[in-house]
Amino acid sequence: MERGRGALGPALELVHTGRAPTRAVLTSELGVTRATAGAVAAELEALGLIQVDARPGAPAGSQGRPSHRLSVAPDGPVVLAAQIHADGFRAALVGLGGRMVATAPGCMTVPSDPSHIIDAVVEAGAGLLRETGRRCLGAGLAVPSAVAEPEGTALNPLHLSWPAGAPVRTLFTEALAKAGVPGLGSATAVGVTGNDVNLAALAEHRHGAGRGAQHLLCVATGHRGVGGALVLDGKLHSGSSGLALEVGHLTVNPAGLPCHCGSRGCLDVEADPLAFLTAAGREPGPEGSLLQQSRELLRSEYGDPSVRAAAELLIDRLGLGLAGLVNILNPDRVILGGLHRELLDADPERLRAVVADRSLWGRSGSVPILPCGLDHNSLIGAAEAAWQPVLDDPLAVLG
Amino acid sequence: MERGRGALGPALELVHTGRAPTRAVLTSELGVTRATAGAVAAELEALGLIQVDARPGAPAGSQGRPSHRLSVAPDGPVVLAAQIHADGFRAALVGLGGRMVATAPGCMTVPSDPSHIIDAVVEAGAGLLRETGRRCLGAGLAVPSAVAEPEGTALNPLHLSWPAGAPVRTLFTEALAKAGVPGLGSATAVGVTGNDVNLAALAEHRHGAGRGAQHLLCVATGHRGVGGALVLDGKLHSGSSGLALEVGHLTVNPAGLPCHCGSRGCLDVEADPLAFLTAAGREPGPEGSLLQQSRELLRSEYGDPSVRAAAELLIDRLGLGLAGLVNILNPDRVILGGLHRELLDADPERLRAVVADRSLWGRSGSVPILPCGLDHNSLIGAAEAAWQPVLDDPLAVLG
DNA sequence: TGACTTTGTGCCGACGCTAAACAAAATAAG
DNA sequence: CTTATTTTGTTTAGCGTCGGCACAAAGTCA
Known part of the structure; x- marks a missing residue:
């Protein structure tokens, strides 16, 4: 009787992520008939989750009957x-x-x-x-x-x-x-x-710079330490006990600083905001988070040779860590957040070159590295x- | 009309992996009714893929009507x-x-x-x-x-x-x-x-030491170099271009041998059979693969202090690499093959201790590490x- | 204005399942 | 030995969901 019950969830996800702007593409994305897709859309609209425009949308020079636009209900739950x-x-x-x-x-x-x-x-x-x-x-x-x-x-x-x-x-x-x-x-x-x-990786995959990626790797640093995340086929991979992608203890500087994990030169202590401030010869101030201070320094004093040298040092260390991760995970996209995003913006070519150089094959090393695309x-x-x-x-x- | 078409594949996989010895457990594993499970089994039997025993199997003291055993067709394709x-x-x-x-x-x-x-x-x-x-x-x-x-x-x-x-x-x-x-x-x-x-990891997951694991990590070394593999939820994870789990270039000995990848002390050159023979002070002979020579040496001369020291050295390096992988992948089981399996057999406690020590939390570090369980x-x-x-x-x- | 293209909907039937009753084969109890 | 109970397997009926198809709608193009 009621059609389109099994496809209700996938259909909502398509509208949610903006991949189904009309019932027509919903039909092809779901691989069902137009009748089913129409019933699905009606059901979702009845649930108050999506909205079907009364007036057809922009024809944009295309032939045929224009389709009504599907969008998320603005006043929904x-x-x-x-x-x-x-x-x-x-x-x-x-x-x-x-x-x-x-x-x-x-x-x-x-x-x-x-x-x-x-x-x-x-x-x-x-x-x-x-x-x-x-x-x-x-x-x-x-x-x-x-x-x-x-x-x-x-x-x-x-x-x-x-x-x-x-x-x-x-x-x-x-x-x-x-x-x-x-x-x-x-x-x-x-x-x-x-x-x-x-969670940031999940958001980037659905709505940000990770849209469409099959195997998405995210690396970010906020205040102290470095975090990682992996989204595989749209699902967050957090390991068997939630502890996957603890990437902070990859060795990126064998003669580097001791880390609380017992090793030396871990990404955690070599490529976070504190490491950047230290490398630039600055003392962390009392105001603002270390990320804010680092971002400020990077943006306003990039002309200063010591700042630039510190940035390049961190880029090289980060690149080494990313290369290791790329060799292990072989993602098809990498997204950087926090200070790492700033470092990428400062000198994208350098970071990409380091990763490509240390990756085992140009193939996996040429993976796109992008800044995160969402606020919050x-x-x-x-x-x-x-x-x-x-x-x-x-x-x-x-x- | 024909019942049990959608569940045909999952049902065959259950019999294939030995997880559905009877129609009764097939019913519960598939989450369908007895009627459907019966139809599925009949269909698979008609296709010549499985066998339903004519005589009921071992009652084993259980109540109720004994079930007929399901098994793979011995003369099937x-x-x-x-x-x-x-x-x-x-x-x-x-x-x-x-x-x-x-x-x-x-x-x-x-x-x-x-x-x-x-x-x-x-x-x-x-x-x-x-x-x-x-x-x-x-x-x-x-x-x-x-x-x-x-x-x-x-x-x-x-x-x-x-x-x-x-x-x-x-x-x-x-x-x-x-x-x-x-x-x-x-x-x-x-x-x-x-x-x-x-492929070995896939086989171990289906029929060997990896049965039932949700996130299975396999690491093995045959002749030269070290290989890795990851099976996630029963599916092989080979990355976006087949190049995932290239684990051979994790750094396990910062002051170690140069590697063709441009770094030093990679797992590839520090924990393979050649590294073992070299550490034990032996020259690789002309007969047999390096794995065979290493295995022979490890099994027959483990009493020799130089052999034992070489084994412990390799165990420590392997453990360091495994700890890095465990921190990144958080598997719930690890399986070792080739020489690594021999090293595990030689001193399981040492390897497990190294991994636990270098893992970030005891939780993930206490992951079971097992030898592979299948020939070929x-x-x-x-x-x-x-x-x-x-x-x-x-x-x-x-x- | 009419042909064509694409989108959307209503109706029917088929497929694949559940539900429920029934049958079968064992054990447990009287 | 008979009867009740338990679990397994089969048959039948029925129903929900989806595909196929015809038709309607709304635009473009000639």
Whole structure:
């Protein structure tokens, strides 16, 4: 009777990622008949998730009957997304399509007790929901630490002065329950929590510079240390216990600084913002995160020989690490975030040359290396993770 | 009308890997009704792929009606599998379940022209088919080199004196056509060709020490260099262009030997059979492969302090490399082959300790490290790759 | 204005499954 | 030895979902 139940999830994902602007391409992307695609679109519209324009869209010189445009419902449900970083936190409501509907930055200093900041994050999010009156289908949180699966504990929140092993997922879920966030009573997506770089990679793959990539590698550095993430065939690969892509301990400078892991010259200590400031002969100042200070220095004083030399040194180290990763993972695209993105912008040719030189075959070494293309990609990624149950099976969530 | 078409492939894979010994477990594994599972089994039996025992199997003290055992058809179709290695080649006919039906080792010295040995391999396989009169549904070849996708060219056949970039898949397919191997006229699986360690990993996952693993990492060394492979959720991860898991150039000894890749102390030159013989103060002899000589030395003279010291040195280097891979890939099982398997057998505790010590968290470092569990796993893996189209959709092949 | 091209919808039938009743083959209990 | 129980396997009926097809709609091109 009702047609197009099996394809409901894939269809929503296509509209969500902007790959199905019309019912016609939805038909071909799903590999179903026009009748089925039409029924799917109608069902998604009835669920309030997508919108079908009444008037046909721009013909653009093409022949045939113009198609009605499909887009994400602008007033549809949202998810609560949040991110904790070195300088505080940010909470937001995010709709389908990665659209930020409302946001509340919080510049609170991160306390040593993770439950305090998580409570504050959730309270900010609940406030946004009250203000906007939006329906909420899930919640996601990005933390700057590896998150062990399936427990959801933060294993190395090095620069947050948190205790190792903090049960962030439990704290987040409990805070959501305590705050009485409407719509999250029985939702599947309550309290999705993950590593910030992992979630950023997911967001970049869906809405940013990673669109269309089959095997996407992301590497980024924010405050201290280096994080990595891998998206395979649209799915985040976080390993069997959530600890994959801990790329910070690749050796990139055998005679380098000692690292807390017991080795020397790890990417973590040789290619993060602190390493850059040190290499440029600057003392980290008290104001702003190390990333902000590094970015400022790189952008405004790139003419200074010591700054330029420091940048080239970090590019060379980063390139060595990337080459190792490319040899192991053979991605078809690499995206850089944080300071690494700035370094790429500063001298893209140098970085690409180092990677190509150290890769085993020109083939894999010529992989495109791009800057990340989204603002707040960790936050959007947290939203993506929260949306996932809806994308998998809209009917199961919205029955 | 006909029941159980969609589940035909998954059902065959369950019987193939021994995870569905009866129709009852087939029912629960597939998540379908008994009726559907029964129809699926009947269909597979009608296709000549599986066998349903006439007499019920061992009751084993259980209540209820005893179930009939499902097994792979012993006289069913086969695939042609072949492997080329440093000492020559081996061809075999392999049935479902990884059963070797007939085999023909060839100890020919590998010539510098790859087409000669590939022709010889195919001729040997065709001879086996003529002798046995079996129906052949596909063919697979394992080569000791990275194989670029989608071209199917061997990029680094270092110890075969082949030219880099030899089009092994084309050569294999053409040789199959020339030899007139019956049943391969229009088969989808004609000329599946891949890296030997990759295929070995696939075989270990299906029939060997990797059964049940979700994220399986395999590392092995045969003659020269070190190879790696990763099986994710039952599927081989070979990267976007077939070049993933080139693990040989992880740095494991910063002050070590120069490597052709331009770096020093790579796993490739620090943890292969030649490195072991050298560390033990032995000259490689003219007879037998370096793996055979190393294995002999390790097994018969482990009491000799220089041999033992060499083994421990290689274990430490291998452990360092494995720790790096574990940090990046976070597998839930690691399998070692070739000389690495011998080193593991020689001192399992030492290797596990090194890996655990260098892993970032005890959690990921305590990953089980096991010796490979199959003889001729690359050969069986080549057969698995050849079987894949049948496992994906039996009707499409046997229509 | 009419032919053509492409998009969207309604109807029917077929395919592949579930559900449920029934049958079969063993063990356990009386 | 008979009967109840448990688990497995089969048959039948029915239904949901999708493909095929015809038709309608809305534009371009000649």
